[in-house]
Amino acid sequence: MSTTPVELEAVHGAHNYHPLPVAVSHGEGSWVSDDDGNRYLDFLAAYSALNFGHRHPDLVAAAHAQLDRLTLTSRAFHHDQLGPFCAELAALTGKQAVLPMNSGAEGVETALKIARRWGHEVKGVPDGHARIIVMDGNFHGRTISIVSFSGDHVAKAHYGPYTPGFTSVPYGDAKALEAAFDEHTVAVLVEPVQGEAGVILPPEGFLADVRRLCVENRALMIADEVQSGLGRTGYTLACQRDEVVPDLYILGKALGGGILPLSAVAADRDVMGVITPGSHGSTFGGNPLATAVGRAVIALLETGEPQANARKLEGHLRERLEAFLGKGLVGVRVRGLWAGIDLDPALGSGRELCEELLARGVLAKDTHGSTIRISPPLTISVEDLDWGLDRLGEALETLRGRVASRA
DSSP states (O other), X not given: OXXXXXXXXXXXXXXXXXXXXXXXXXXXXXXXXXXTOOEEEESSGGGGTTTTOBTOHHHHHHHHHHHTXXXXXXXXXXXXXXXXXXXXXXXXXXXXXXXXXXSHHHHHHHHHHHHHHHIIIIIOOOTTOOEEEEETTOOOOOSHHHHHTOOOHHHHTXXXXXXXXXXXXXXXXXXXHHHHOOTTEEEEEEOSSBTTTXXXXXXXXXXXXXXXXXXXXXXXXXXXXXXXXXTTXXXXXXHHHTTOOOSEEEEOGGGXXXXXXXXXXXXXXXXXXXXXXXXXXXXXXXXXXXXXXXXXHHHHHHHOHHHHHHHHHHHHHHHHHHTTBTTTEEEEEESSSOEEEEEOGGGOOHHHHHHXXXXXXEEOEEETTTEEEEOOOTTOOHHHHHHHHHHHHHHHHHHHHHHHHHO
């Protein structure tokens, strides 16, 4: 008879994920624990949804206070949190208007809809002919339209027919991007850093090239900052590091403070103005509980402290990880408090490395074979960061020893 949470999920849950065999039940800051009292350092932070750690007191307090007042109205009525949330997020992003949704994928779908509608109503592209340029290796979610332009076979296979209207070019290739524009191009959708792909950094100047080409071709630049935004790269917005201002920002994950799903698109009125009553919406989008937590998230970011800690630890993280090159790692990429590391395939898979880390009390996630991502909470201390990196060194040594023993 199945008794443990892991066993029950295996029997009764859909197998759309392949989680590590651990069931956490408590969290505080950068650490989580299971019901047996085993503690684990969280080196994933829910793909940046937990940028401020588990149960940050300011965010928990905001949720508790709102739970005692009002949780949902639907957008059929105003409520007292939505207006302030939109104003505060607009100020944080430097945009004039905000459209809140729930998941990151919903945020991306919203931005795509805005771009297509803008292309028809403002640019004059014939209805049904709008094209959006995307990047190879992208990850923007798993809805039908999004997987339609995904290069990930597992995410895309057997979900056709696929949504038309997308052209994919190599990430970082400005010449290929320039060649892809035509009179029907309404937008370019780009991740400032490709997270799911393994923290792939753009070539120097590429984001500025995207901005320039969008201006020259009268197309919108859409920055998907669902993972990279809200402090992860050491800046409030990843585009700020490159001094680039897109037409639309897509935000999510950390916006809900690791408590509730909350996403948003931010843009100026000349773009957002194409959205009219009834043309887009969501029952839970912008609900009182989520936006109350979102306002507390914005308040944390306004202090600049999470961003500063990410910038402060960036060099240290890079130095520690690069010391493992030739000792199990063959690639290291770091941006803020975010890293993609490539394991030597001869030593095993990324999954095997994550299993070794789990055995040593560190939670991380593999992606694309031999790559894993490191994205701890932005509030992590250098002592805890070093503790986790020491465990990484031990795990790599174990994998090297295992291969040597078979030789």
